[in-house]
Amino acid sequence: MTELAPVLSAIWDHEKSWSIDTYTKAGGYSALKKALKTPQTDLIQAVKDSGLRGRGGAGFPTGMKWGFLPPDDGKPRYLVVNADESEPGTCKDIPTMLSNPHALVEGAIITSFAIGCNHAFIYLRGEVVHVYRRLLQAVREAYDAGHLGTNIHGTGYNLELTVHAGAGAYICGEETALLDSLEGRRGQPRLKPPFPAVAGLYARPTVVNNVESIASVPAIVDKGVDWFTGMGTERSKGMGLFSLSGHVNKPGQYEAPLGITLRELLEYAGGVREGHQLKFWTPGGSSTPIFTEEHLDTPLDYESVGAAGSMLGTRALQIFDETTCVVRAVMRWTEFYKHESCGKCTPCREGTYWLAQILKRLEHGEGTMADIQQLLDTCDSILGRAFCALGDGATSSITSSVKLFREEYEAHVTQGACPFDHSASALFEFRDAHADDTEEVLA
């Protein structure tokens, strides 16, 4: 059995876990003191050696990202923390910031010091006001404690940290769209290159990292590279938050070494809900191709999940049992992508619009067999042709579900209705009017 590894989550059950006192008492900010005495290049090397990879979904090596910054030219360079958590299924950064905001603040200070940044930003999605309160307070406490501001702990190093609230746009999780949004514009992705490392915020060299990546930095500095690389698999090092949701007995946050399997996680989570079986699941949010019980033993690391045809993504494990209609699930995700498409590029803007139309009529029993092929053809026209990863992500659940559950799509066409009783999937009792319609159709 793979052991669980609470590190970021270790103090979540402490009294006032979000306060600087609790965090400091538990050893917090000792990594900062250590880092401020360490040469910057050594800090960057340590994060490279740790093998820490971006926890926001793409899995790009964090230390390498820092290393891409051009040599210091005496002008500003920036750290921007991506706290725009909104990939469907993903719910790890919000509890981290709510219960342990200082891990992020300390990580942001160490990272800023390492890359020579004097003004860092945390871009938080706007729809979580209590998280914003906690972050604003944590930053204020850090200033009062001398961890932020001018001449930090007598080192001569200065750092401002601004927490910025967005205003509701999934696309702002895409790093260049986030930068445009932080500059006060519509959050639309930029053409790359130039990459943010060269021309990011205000066209200056910028590092953009996910909350969990940055919050992991203090532990690496404090406990050492060997401790971190002692967890995980060959090329996916360290621990990460695995978020189980849906039809499981104990949904929640399970921090574990990368490479743990869903079978193991389900054991900790008390299994799929009573009397039901696993039907399909997402390994890393709605933008990652779906898996089935066949993948229960796939190690959840970047390489193994990729080799099995999906992506580790944000480790957002959404679990659906046999009562769930896959067409309904995919339709709703697709409506999400349609809603969140920024409109900048045609394949995504038009493609997601039509995909949602087709899925809607299929789910309502008004589709044809040709519609199923049309879905795949439209996905082909989007995948690899959209301006950013949103378009690609929109196709993942469609192509994977048609491959795995084509007969279920066909059943919607042949029966002229959704064959599922939607009330059976809900976590509370109710009578589904739609089920009555279905019975009539079937009778």
Add this chain to the structure above:
Amino acid sequence: MTYDEPTLAQLTADAEVIIGRYPVARSALLPMLHLVQSVDGFVSPDGIAFCAERLDLTAAEVSAVATFYTQYKRRPNGEYQVGVCTNTLCAIMGGDRIWDELSDHVGVGNGETTEDGSITLERIECNAACDYAPVMMVNWEFFDNQTPESAKQVVDDLRAGKDVAPTRGPNKVCTFKHVERVLAGFEDGRADEDQGVGAPTLAGLEAAKAAGWNAEAKPAKTSKGAKA
């Protein structure tokens, strides 16, 4: 602009504070639009003119930004913004049913506001609380593990003028305008208020503690079987 003098003076002073947080003034636009909503309850024509003037932009440039983001409202919003998550996971766990019953109960549809101006209903996208599905947000505070009954009760209580606490968050849900001021970056002294950590947040930590594992002291082991 039709703001009276004290309102304009306060807005101007607040905008200066916001602009001061950024190396480039235009970055202040998103928080300033939240600030406008904290005064007007939506992004008003006055608010657009105000932002444009302070940031040396055109009204068209400000509108272009305001219309991109779903939290900015183009019509006066209700005192309480009630959002039911109907993205896939919450919808399937019961969010669709909650939405149907709540919408029937309140008598307004998506993006609509009750006649008395108290409630605006919205179908919302994933709000990053999937382990607490089905989820409802009221003025961007978490109402976890909802049922149609609990959701209707929350709305009834709000309309009756009672204080209502979210399941995770402060001691009471504040008004839309109040929350918009926080989102403009002004603290309201409620950060330490708490309803206790929810069970899903602690699920992994408790399982690890029960097994006696301490990964901070000793790296957690991956089982051989799980290695690729």
